[in-house]
Amino acid sequence: MEVIRPLTALGLMSGTSMDGVDAALLVTDGVDVFEYGKALSRPYDMEMRAELRSVSGHIPAEDDQHIKDVERKMTLFHAEVVSELLDAAGLRPENVDVAGFYGHTIFHDPSNRVSVQIGDGDLLAEQTRIPVVNRFRNSDIASGGQGGPLIASYHAALARDLEKPLAVLNIGGVSKLTWIGENGELLAFDTGPGNALIDDWMMKKHGTNMDFDGNIAAGGTVNERIVTTMMKRPYFKKVPPKSLDRDEFAQRIMDNLEGESVADGAATLTAFTAEAVAAAQTFLPKPAKRFIVCGGGANNPTLMRMLRQKIDVPVDVARKVGWNGDFLEAQGFAFLAVRSLFGLPISFPTTTGVPHSMCGGMFHSVPNAAKEKKIR
Numbered sequence: 001m002e003v004i005r006p007l008t009a010l011g012l013m014s015g016t017s018m019d020g021v022d023a024a025l026l027v028t029d030g031v032d033v034f035e036y037g038k039a040l041s042r043p044y045d046m047e048m049r050a051e052l053r054s055v056s057g058h059i060p061a062e063d064d065q066h067i068k069d070v071e072r073k074m075t076l077f078h079a080e081v082v083s084e085l086l087d088a089a090g091l092r093p094e095n096v097d098v099a100g101f102y103g104h105t106i107f108h109d110p111s112n113r114v115s116v117q118i119g120d121g122d123l124l125a126e127q128t129r130i131p132v133v134n135r136f137r138n139s140d141i142a143s144g145g146q147g148g149p150l151i152a153s154y155h156a157a158l159a160r161d162l163e164k165p166l167a168v169l170n171i172g173g174v175s176k177l178t179w180i181g182e183n184g185e186l187l188a189f190d191t192g193p194g195n196a197l198i199d200d201w202m203m204k205k206h207g208t209n210m211d212f213d214g215n216i217a218a219g220g221t222v223n224e225r226i227v228t229t230m231m232k233r234p235y236f237k238k239v240p241p242k243s244l245d246r247d248e249f250a251q252r253i254m255d256n257l258e259g260e261s262v263a264d265g266a267a268t269l270t271a272f273t274a275e276a277v278a279a280a281q282t283f284l285p286k287p288a289k290r291f292i293v294c295g296g297g298a299n300n301p302t303l304m305r306m307l308r309q310k311i312d313v314p315v316d317v318a319r320k321v322g323w324n325g326d327f328l329e330a331q332g333f334a335f336l337a338v339r340s341l342f343g344l345p346i347s348f349p350t351t352t353g354v355p356h357s358m359c360g361g362m363f364h365s366v367p368n369a370a371k372e373k374k375i376r
Contacts, residue, residue, distance in 0.1 A: 015329065022039070024331045025085065036331070074103075100134075100336055100338075146352045166289065167180075177277070219263045224271075243352075
């Protein structure tokens with residue numbers, strides 16, 4: 001293992017919302033954060049979204065050329081984002097020590113030790129001329145863990161000086177909660193749906209990618225019967241650590257919503273997300289004194305209003321404590337890439353259910369032949 005020292009890392013995140021790629025620079029030794037660098041988000045076009053949807057829910061076979069083609073396109077898209085971020089930051093590839101490449105989850109079933117993230121680490125290293133760490137979930141899943149949530153250790157590093165117990169809620173396609181105790185204890189799990197169901201509903205009924213600012217939901221009426229019915233699903237009684245596939249509830253709730261207006265459906269799905277978060281509090285070792293919300297859901301005023309109605313402690317967006325909530329996951333995978341390089345654990349018994357704290361990630365060096373190549 002190398003001597004632990006600060007490195008410049010670049011993190012990349014493509015969430016299950018399928019909205020695009022977030023990228024962020026970070027200077028860290030995998031324990032402390034010394035500097036926050038530039039960050040940017042690049043949306044997927046409709047074609048790339050359709051490609052990702054076409055492989056979602058599939059376990060790739062060895063000869064599945066379609067998934068390989070989508071993986072290649074998505075990886076090259078990430079390479080373009082890296083190039084754009086480096087230009088914005090005034091950096092060259094040799095100024096970055098490592099890239100944390102989450103990839104894109106297309107299938108997640110930890111009960112059968114399967115979680116599939118597409119993303120070609122060798123290709124990204126070749127195209128960007130930056131060493132890459134990816135496949136963060138593989139060792140965890142193989143050891144019987146849930147494979148996520150993974151960035152609890154980053155939340156803990158950020159929250160070191162904040163009052164605890166504290167809950168950090170990341171609302172992406174799925175909602176993920178990290179609880180941090182007074183002595184740094186960690187608990188992490190997926191609370192339930194996030195933006196994915198709302199996005200799918202809006203695409204199906206309205207032809208838009210999302211409910212922008214929660215405006216459609218704000219004009220609708222929540223079908224409380226549907227929310228109550230969905231909260232009876234076994235997942236919500238299951239003790240964490242636990243994690244979800246983005247489509248875990250999709251078929252059942254979409255069937256229940258048939259006949260609802262666009263606004264009422266959006267309102268009901270938004271309320272379902274908030275209710276699942278509120279219910280998750282029963283699993284916390286001690287009540288959180290505060291919730292800090294990040295991810296795309298933090299930008300939805302209707303969802304934030306519903307969360308505040310259902311949670312009895314302050315519910316604040318990440319920027320209130322000086323965090324960049326839109327890029328926390330991208331920063332988190334930069335942080336994990338450095339931890340992986342130094343052999344530090346990235347998953348723990350109370351965050352993913354692994355039998356012991358363990359490192360993870362797969363390293364991809366820059367091929368010699370690619371060093372003079374330009375990013376295509």
